[in-house]
Amino acid sequence: MAAxxxxxxxxxxxxxxxxxxxxxxxxxxxxxxxxxARQDAKLDEMKGKAxxxxxxxGKVPVSHLKSVYGPQVMSEVIQEAINNLVQDTLNDRDxxxxxxxxxxxxxxxSHINRVMKGEAxxxxxxxxxxxxxxxxxxxxxxxxxxxxxxxxxxxVKKEVKRIFSEQREYEGKKDADKIVTEDRVGLNFVGKIDxxxxxxxxxxxxxxxxxxxxxxxxxxxxxxxxxxxxxxxxKVTFPKxxxxxxxxxxxxxxxxxxxxxxGPKEAxxxxxxxxxxxxxxxxxxNDMVRSQIKANHASLSQQRVKRIILxxxxxxxxxxxxxxxxxxxxxxxWSRVTQELEQHxxxxxxxxxxxxxxxxxxxxxxxxxxxxxxxVAEVGNENKIEVTDEEHxxxxxxxxxxxxxxxxxxxxxxxxNQQALAGLRAPVFENKVVTFVEELAQTSEVEMSRDELNxxxxxxxx
Numbered sequence: 507m508a509a510x511x512x513x514x515x516x517x518x519x520x521x522x523x524x525x526x527x528x529x530x531x532x533x534x535x536x537x538x539x540x541x542x543a544r545q546d547a548k549l550d551e552m553k554g555k556a557x558x559x560x561x562x563x564g565k566v567p568v569s570h571l572k573s574v575y576g577p578q579v580m581s582e583v584i585q586e587a588i589n590n591l592v593q594d595t596l597n598d599r600d601x602x603x604x605x606x607x608x609x610x611x612x613x614x615x616s617h618i619n620r621v622m623k624g625e626a627x628x629x630x631x632x633x634x635x636x637x638x639x640x641x642x643x644x645x646x647x648x649x650x651x652x653x654x655x656x657x658x659x660x661x662v663k664k665e666v667k668r669i670f671s672e673q674r675e676y677e678g679k680k681d682a683d684k685i686v687t688e689d690r691v692g693l694n695f696v697g698k699i700d701x702x703x704x705x706x707x708x709x710x711x712x713x714x715x716x717x718x719x720x721x722x723x724x725x726x727x728x729x730x731x732x733x734x735x736x737x738x739x740x741k742v743t744f745p746k747x748x749x750x751x752x753x754x755x756x757x758x759x760x761x762x763x764x765x766x767x768x769g770p771k772e773a774x775x776x777x778x779x780x781x782x783x784x785x786x787x788x789x790x791x792n793d794m795v796r797s798q799i800k801a802n803h804a805s806l807s808q809q810r811v812k813r814i815i816l817x818x819x820x821x822x823x824x825x826x827x828x829x830x831x832x833x834x835x836x837x838x839x840w841s842r843v844t845q846e847l848e849q850h851x852x853x854x855x856x857x858x859x860x861x862x863x864x865x866x867x868x869x870x871x872x873x874x875x876x877x878x879x880x881x882v883a884e885v886g887n888e889n890k891i892e893v894t895d896e897e898h899x900x901x902x903x904x905x906x907x908x909x910x911x912x913x914x915x916x917x918x919x920x921x922x923n924q925q926a927l928a929g930l931r932a933p934v935f936e937n938k939v940v941t942f943v944e945e946l947a948q949t950s951e952v953e954m955s956r957d958e959l960n961x962x963x964x965x966x967x968x
Contacts, residue, residue: 518534518535518536518540518587520533520595521534524633528604528635528636529635530601530635530636531631532595533630533631534588534592534629535628536628538624538625540587541587548582549571549572552571552575577622581622584622588628595632602636603634603635603636604636604637604830604831605828605831605834607632607634608632608633610630610632636828638827639825640823640884645943645946647822648814648815648818648946648948649947649949649950650811650815650948650950651814651950651952652810652949653806653811653951653959653962654807654951655803655953655955655959657800657803662795662796666791668718669783669795673779673782674770674771675770676769676770677769679734679768679769681735683733684732685764685767686716688715688769689715689767690714690769690770691714691764691767692711693711693729693763694709694711694762694763696708696761697758698759698761699756699758699759704753704758716729716730722745723742723745724741725740725742729762729764733767735763736763738762739761740759740762742757743756744756747961748961749961750964803959809966810966812940815940815947816878818947819881820877820881823881825877827873828876831876832872832876835875839868839871840865840868843864882935885939886938891939891942893934898934901930901934902927905920906920
């Protein structure tokens with residue numbers, strides 16, 4: 507229900523005409539006498555600085571300045587009056603606008619002309635949505651099952667073998683030579699399920715080392731015995747726990763053509779090989795791989811924990827959301843979705859949905875993002891969580907490292923684009939809030955395999 511309240515400070519009037527939920531609308535008036543006074547004050551300031559031909563410095567009559575600069579100065583006065591009155595009113599009302607308030611003024615040109623001359627009051631309305639009050643839940647009520655992946659020495663051996671295979675030198679085999687285990691094969695392929703090619707299942711020129719386990723189980727083994735120029739079909743079944751749930755457990759047929767076959771040169775996986783990689787010995791290489799695998803497990807585990815916490819924060823806070831914030835977030839998401847569909851020449855029906863269903867789904871995602879953004883901000887505000895300059899710098903360095911060979915270009919981009927640079931603070935801030943909540947939550951550990959954890963994380967990203 508709309509409510510009406512009046513406020514006066516002698517030079518301005520404020521009248522509330524709408525107060526429903528988060529929506530507010532105020533009618534405001536700045537008296538003509540105040541506008542003229544502000545204009546005169548600005549012109550008086552200009553008097554001592556103006557340099558106009560025919561007048562000595564500091565001796566230009568205010569009446570002449572007004573005839574030359576009056577309209578320009580009054581435009582500045584009006585804009586300042588609007589900004590100041592809106593901000594002062596929000597402060598007096600102890601309200602924070604979710605977005606920039608929308609100001610509407612009269613379109614009557616004759617009235618506008620009178621305002622510009624200081625003969626009529628400045629009248630305008632301001633519409634905005636206030637940020638909702640966020641009452642934080644008890645974080646101690648959150649239960650977290652933190653994934654723990656035991657280090658598997660077979661995984662270490664497999665990774666070291668992969669590094670060995672990648673670093674080994676190869677030489678081309680004769681066209682008639684057949685593929686054997688440890689050969690490096692160049693091939694093209696097209697994968698099909700029920701006769702239909704699927705996304706991500708084709709390559710014009712891929713490489714693999716037979717026996718390295720880089721491809722779907724059973725794929726590499728079926729290449730053994732083929733030779734350069736051969737074309738054949740490779741039949742496989744995607745694992746039931748495959749990271750892409752749309753392919754998991756399904757039978758696929760790959761049309762394969764062998765482009766070239768390279769055999770490995772004689773080499774040994776020993777201390778000398780490790781030294782070529784900058785390691786002291788083979789054991790040091792194994793230790794490095796163990797550390798990398800542990801770090802990868804920890805990163806995946808933290809991704810899972812973060813998702814659990816964000817889900818809990820989303821579920822544990824219910825409050826009205828500013829419609830405009832939600833709509834802006836939805837439009838940003840929807841724009842990316844439709845662009846991707848266009849790029850891949852697909853429709854919503856190809857994705858097993860309709861436009862209406864997709865709009866509803868992505869609108870819910872927009873609501874979640876806005877809600878979590880407000881909750882995370884409030885957690886940080888209440889608990890004085892901030893991103894330090896050092897953490898901000900570390901985030902910049904990490905971002906630059908993501909673009910090998912273009913480090914200086916990316917670094918310069920952020921230094922010249924302060925908005926983008928400031929944007930690097932947001933994910934750091936969110937992670938610090940998540941860590942804060944995690945420390946208060948009830949956490950237990952759940953042991954699982956790396957494949958199981960990978961599947962969990964990948965399903966959450968879809």
